[in-house]
Amino acid sequence: MTTPTHPPEPGRIAELRARGVHGVALTWVDNAGLTRVKAVPLDRLPAAAERGVGMSPVFDIYLVDDSLTASRDTGGPDGDLRLVPDLGRLTTLAGQPGWAWAPVDRFEQDGRPYPGCQRHFAxxxxxxxxxxxxxxxxxxxxxxxxxxxxxxxxxxxxxxxxxxxxxxxxxxxxxxxxxxxxxxxxxxxxxxxxxxxxxxxxxxxxxxxxxxxxxxxxxxxxxxxxxxxxxxxxxxxxxxxxxxxxxxxxxxxxxxxxxxxxxxxxxxxxxxxxxxxxxxxxxxxxxxxxxxxxxxxxxxxxxxxxxxxxxxxxxxxxxxxxxxxxxxxxxxxxxxxxxxxxxxxxxxxxxxxxxxxxxxxxxxxxxxxxxxxxxxxxxxxxxxxxxxxxxxxxxxxxxxxxxxxxxxxxxxxxxxxxxxxxxxxxxxxxxxxxxxxxxxx
The missing domain is CATH 3.30.590.10 (Glutamine synthetase/guanido kinase, catalytic domain)
Structure with a gap:
């Protein structure tokens, strides 16, 4: 399995724009149970779907109060992941005018699924x-x-x-x-x-x-x-x-x-x-x-x-x-x-x-x-x-x-x-x- 490389159809972007969407919230849930997010402007969604959005793996060891711990393979300032939105779940947010949402899968830089990704596990x-x-x-x-x-x-x-x-x-x-x-x-x-x-x-x-x-x-x-x-x-x-x-x-x-x-x-x-x-x-x-x-x-x-x-x-x-x-x-x-x-x-x-x-x-x-x-x-x-x-x-x-x-x-x-x-x-x-x-x- 490699990083998806299929950007959204141009018509989908136009549809979201017609609905007044300007930004897309890309979320994952960490090991503390908190929903974390990176957001991109709507025009950047095709690039995010093709190449992912960068994010440190350090959030896997954040606590509920945003303090940090460490585990054997996770912790510290090094490393980067790619957050790839699941466009099949792309949803215009009725409670947040101007926004759409999609959950992400997390991948290594070389396209391999990140072993710490909870959504991959499910x-x-x-x-x-x-x-x-x-x-x-x-x-x-x-x-x-x-x-x-x-x-x-x-x-x-x-x-x-x-x-x-x-x-x-x-x-x-x-x-x-x-x-x-x-x-x-x-x-x-x-x-x-x-x-x-x-x-x-x-x-x-x-x-x-x-x-x-x-x-x-x-x-x-x-x-x-x-x-x-x-x-x-x-x-x-x-x-x-x-x-x-x-x-x-x-x-x-x-x-x-x-x-x-x-x-x-x-x-x-x-x-x-x-x-x-x-x-x-x-x-x-x-x-x-x-x-x-x-x-x-x-x-x-x-x-x-x-x-x-x-x-x-x-x-x-x-x-x-x-x-x-x-x-x-x-x-x-x-x-x-x-x-x-x-x-x-x-x-x-x-x-x-x-x-x-x-x-x-x-x-x-x-x-x-x-x-x-x-x-x-x-x-x-x-x-x-x-x-x-x-x-x-x-x-x-x-x-x-x-x-x-x-x-x-x-x-x-x-x-x-x-x-x-x-x-x-x-x-x-x-x-x-x-x-x-x-x-x-």
Missing amino acids: RRMTARAAEHGIELRMGFETEWVVTRDGRFACSGPAYGMTRLVELSAYADDLLTAFAAQGVTVLQLHPEYAPGQFEISIAPSDPVTAADEAVLVRETIRAVSLRHGLTPAFGPVHDPDGVGNGRHLHLSLWRDGRNLCAGGTGPFGMTAAAEAFLAGILSALPELLAVGAPSPASYLRLQPSRWAGVFQCWGLENREAPLRFITGAPDDPTAANAEVKCFDPAANPYLLVGAVITAGLTGLTAQQTLPPPITGDPAPQHQPRLPTSLPESLTHFERSTQLRTAMGDMLFEAFAAVRSAEAKLFDGTSPEALAAATRERY
Whole structure:
């Protein structure tokens, strides 16, 4: 695989110009879970697509506060990469007049894929699933809190129509922006915590799902700011309250058939779906380092808050980290699984790649699921998932499956960043930790 050399068609540039686009934001997500950007004028997009845009690899070891750490292969002022926009994802930004957006793949100067590129990792694992005859469909739910001048922007109750009425114009602009950008919204509603909302996006292939997780967050940010609102995507806004999740839904398909339905396994799963989900369930302690990767994530992961803190699964059980959903009886396409213990601090490309890795390990080993849990697992003596970032990192660093799939450079850079963030916030009070992270993502 070499650097793409196909510039956009002249008509595409003319179309963007007619829409008033003057600049294109080219984004990637670093190992701290932050979306980084380089922007080019619209007229420079053909050159960017053909030759890439230069960027230092040092951002792979930036922390959430923009301080630096180092890993064996990453760090220091040397080196340069080429950021190559994926023109298939080129989108006019409805919430940012004058701008378009495209995610990038990162390449070495000689055109080789950069081993530390998280988007390459997600694409590799999607291809590996295809080698097993598995097509994955994934979609994220994103939760956030909106404030105005430091106060919650609405006062209505959890899931209350009052809250939607209070911010009716804001919600309308969100839906309008997503429709204009070609993002299919399944649901938009007030959530449990004060000032909290959630949006669910239709499933797609894993790389597109990760791209849309980035686009969704930045669209929410843009629309919020235009309404005088501040969005907070951190794992917790109030350390004593319910936090923000970014749940991952997934289903497995083969030859147009949903493998999560129509089988002889638990609740109609096929053997392949059960084995894949069993692989995810058994790997949750190490996956937590990827999907709940901030020290603040563990303020959110508390029992009896529907965050999924015990290593178990269940049918429509919102206290289980792995929730199986059969959907309507007459709709076999609706069956899917939801992983609830992840949050918006996660890099979505790393997350989809890591989840596929775990699932394929289960598929290869023909793993089976333990009995499902009903009710609250807290009094049922289920094993607790890691309760801190250092604990989940211990599981991550022992994971041969994730090291092999990610490659040494990406694996070690990620571990270095998350270990450094654990040290950065060691001894910080819950209140200070929440304040330091709630608006960084």
